[in-house]
Amino acid sequence: MPIGLIALALGGFGIGLTEFVIMGLLPEVAADFSVSEATAGWLISGYALAVVVGALLLTAAVTRFERKPVLAVLMVLFIGGNLVSALAPDYSMMIIGRIVAALAHGAFFGIGAVVAADMVAPTKKAGAIAIMFTGLTAANVLGVPFGTMLGQAAGWRSTFWAITGIGVLALVGILTLVPKTGRGDTAPGSLRSELRAFRSGQVWLSILVTILGYGGMFGAFTYIAFTLTEVTGFAASTVPWLLILFGVGLFIGNTVGGKAADRNVDRTLLVVLAVLVAVLVGFALTAGNQPLTIASIVLLGGFGFATVPGLQMRVMKYAHSAPTLASGANIGAFNVGNALGAWLGGVTITAGLGYTSPIWAGAGITLLGLGVMAIAAISAKRSKTAATIGDNTSETATDAVVEASI
Numbered sequence: 490m491p492i493g494l495i496a497l498a499l500g501g502f503g504i505g506l507t508e509f510v511i512m513g514l515l516p517e518v519a520a521d522f523s524v525s526e527a528t529a530g531w532l533i534s535g536y537a538l539a540v541v542v543g544a545l546l547l548t549a550a551v552t553r554f555e556r557k558p559v560l561a562v563l564m565v566l567f568i569g570g571n572l573v574s575a576l577a578p579d580y581s582m583m584i585i586g587r588i589v590a591a592l593a594h595g596a597f598f599g600i601g602a603v604v605a606a607d608m609v610a611p612t613k614k615a616g617a618i619a620i621m622f623t624g625l626t627a628a629n630v631l632g633v634p635f636g637t638m639l640g641q642a643a644g645w646r647s648t649f650w651a652i653t654g655i656g657v658l659a660l661v662g663i664l665t666l667v668p669k670t671g672r673g674d675t676a677p678g679s680l681r682s683e684l685r686a687f688r689s690g691q692v693w694l695s696i697l698v699t700i701l702g703y704g705g706m707f708g709a710f711t712y713i714a715f716t717l718t719e720v721t722g723f724a725a726s727t728v729p730w731l732l733i734l735f736g737v738g739l740f741i742g743n744t745v746g747g748k749a750a751d752r753n754v755d756r757t758l759l760v761v762l763a764v765l766v767a768v769l770v771g772f773a774l775t776a777g778n779q780p781l782t783i784a785s786i787v788l789l790g791g792f793g794f795a796t797v798p799g800l801q802m803r804v805m806k807y808a809h810s811a812p813t814l815a816s817g818a819n820i821g822a823f824n825v826g827n828a829l830g831a832w833l834g835g836v837t838i839t840a841g842l843g844y845t846s847p848i849w850a851g852a853g854i855t856l857l858g859l860g861v862m863a864i865a866a867i868s869a870k871r872s873k874t875a876a877t878i879g880d881n882t883s884e885t886a887t888d889a890v891v892e893a894s895i
Contacts, residue, residue, distance in 0.1 A: 491617075492666050493662075493663075493666045493667040494605055494608060496659060496662030496667055497560075497601045497605055497621040497663070497667070498622075499624060499655065499659040499662055500567075500601065500624065500656075500662075500663065501621055501625045501628070502624035502625070502627050502632060503628075503652055503656050503659055504593070504597060504598070504625070505624060505625035505626075505627075505628030505632065506628040506632040506633065506636055506655065507536075507571060507590050507591075507652055508540075508594065508628075510632065510633050510636040510637060510652075511532055511536075514640045514641075514645040515529050515533075517645045521645065522580040522583065532587050535584055535587060535588060536591040537591075538591075538824075539587070539588045539592055539594075540591045540592075540594045540595045540824045541595065541824050542595075543593060543596050544595025544596060544817045545595070545814075545817065545818055545821055547563075547592055547596040548596045548813060548816075548817030549817075551596065552813050556603065556604050556813070557663070557667050559596075560601060560663050561660060563596055564597070564660040566589060566592060567590050567656050568653055569589060570586050570588070570590025570591070570592075570593065571656060572586075573586030573589060574587060574649045575646050575649035575653060576646075595817055595820040595824070596820075598622075598817075598820045599813065599814075599816040599819070599820045600813055601621055602805065602820075604667065605617040605620065605621045606805060613751055614751065614805075615747045615748075615750035615751040615754065615798045615799060615801075616798070618798045618802055619743050619746065619747025619797075622747075622797055622798060623740065623743060626743050627740065633736075636651065687814075687815065687818075691803075691865060691869060692804055694861060694868070695800065695803045695804045695807060695819065696804060696818060696819055697822075698758065698762075698800060698803075698858050698862045698865065699804075699826060700825050700826040700829060701829075701854050701855065701857045702826070702855055702858035702859070702862070703793070703800070703823050703826040703827070704826030704829040705765070705766075705826075705830060705850075705851040705855030705856075706765065706789065706792075706793030706796075706830070706851060706855065707826060707827045707831065708829070708830025708833055708834040709769055709772070709830070709834070709848040709851035709852075710789070710793070710830075711835075711847065712838065712844060712847045713786075715838075715844045717782070719844045720777060720843070720844050721776055721778075721779055722779065723782075731786055734783065734786050734787050734790075735787070735789065736790065737787065738790025738792075738793075738794070739793070739794040742791035742794040743794045743798065745791075746761060746794065746795030746796060746797065746798050747798035747799075749795070750798050754799045755862075755866040755869065757799050758800065758803065758862050761795045761799070762796065762858055762862055763859055764792050765855050766855050766859060768789055769848055769849075769851050769855060770852050771785060772789060772848050773848040773852065797823075800823075801819055804816060829854070830850075833847075833850045834847030834851070837850050
């Protein structure tokens with residue numbers, strides 16, 4: 490395994506921690522700035538929106554530059570945003586810090602996925618992407634619980650100081666461990682060539698599968714604390730430990746999903762999405778049973794995140810000539826899916842359908858994603874078959890011409 494992947498994973502860990510740890514620290518932040526819970530919630534939703542903007546616009550702006558220096562600059566931006574958050578004298582400055590850090594999020598993962606894939610042989614690209622995303626899963630498994638505990642014990646600002654330090658370590662790792670030339674840093678493409686990748690219908694289908702497939706899982710996860718306490722009957726103090734189990738599922742799913750996608754990306758996504766639908770339906774039906782709910786949480790994390798390396802790899806596969814912007818756009822698609830799932834889950838709860846309704850909504854969204862993935866896979870197979878027939882026809886015609894001339 491190229492050691493540069495560790496530096497990318499560390500950057501992913503810091504970014505994942507920034508995105509998710511605020512959820513556990515929101516009461517302390519709201520109290521410190523004397524704002525309501527709803528107002529403090531913009532520190533989460535504003536971050537997600539900024540990720541989408543950064544994934545598209547910032548990635549587009551840097552496509553003509555070498556990727557390794559761009560990753561370093563993005564990490565500096567990430568460090569600066571968290572430093573602003575740690576020092577923020579008021580809520581407005583805290584929002585600014587969150588937005589600055591979020592702008593680096595989408596572009597870092599989008600460009601980092603391309604760099605990670607270029608570090609390894611073609612048959613190991615999805616696995617390399619999975620290693621980079623291991624940082625994100627580790628942030629959920631270890632970073633968020635311990636970051637929350639640190640913030641509660643030493644003040645929420647201490648957590649952002651710690652994240653800033655992680656960013657500095659990741660920056661040093663990127664500068665020293667990620668290769669500057671050769672397979673670790675391919676030549677950049679122009680913005681025009683990057684935009685041409687979006688002419689591919691398969692790129693758009695892949696992005697749509699990302700929104701629906703990941704959105705379904707996240708819609709169920711967003712309100713899972715309410716499900717666990719109000720439906721399953723767990724004590725509120727138990728929820729963080731149950732979320733660690735969810736994170737363990739993420740870690741396993743990310744690793745296994747990456748290896749499977751390297752063998753056959755379309756088949757992997759079809760199988761994983763189908764099982765994810767079944768897991769969500771099973772979770773909704775058995776949410777009142779504690780042992781089955783624990784199993785559902787682990788499976789939800791596992792199959793929900795097993796899609797991530799394959800989804801990212803599929804977009805890059807069909808945008809192979811200029812994958813950077815398409816990769817960044819797909820990172821934005823993950824966050825659009827987050828917003829879609831969370832919004833639809835909130836709508837079902839507001840409608841009085843109960844705390845299992847977001848899980849049913851998630852199953853429905855994921856089922857749509859499975860349908861789109863099936864269409865994309867069939868279309869890709871037909872195109873490949875047509876291309877093969879065309880090549881054979883061309884070879885036959887050439888042979889006929891040669892025979893006639895003889």
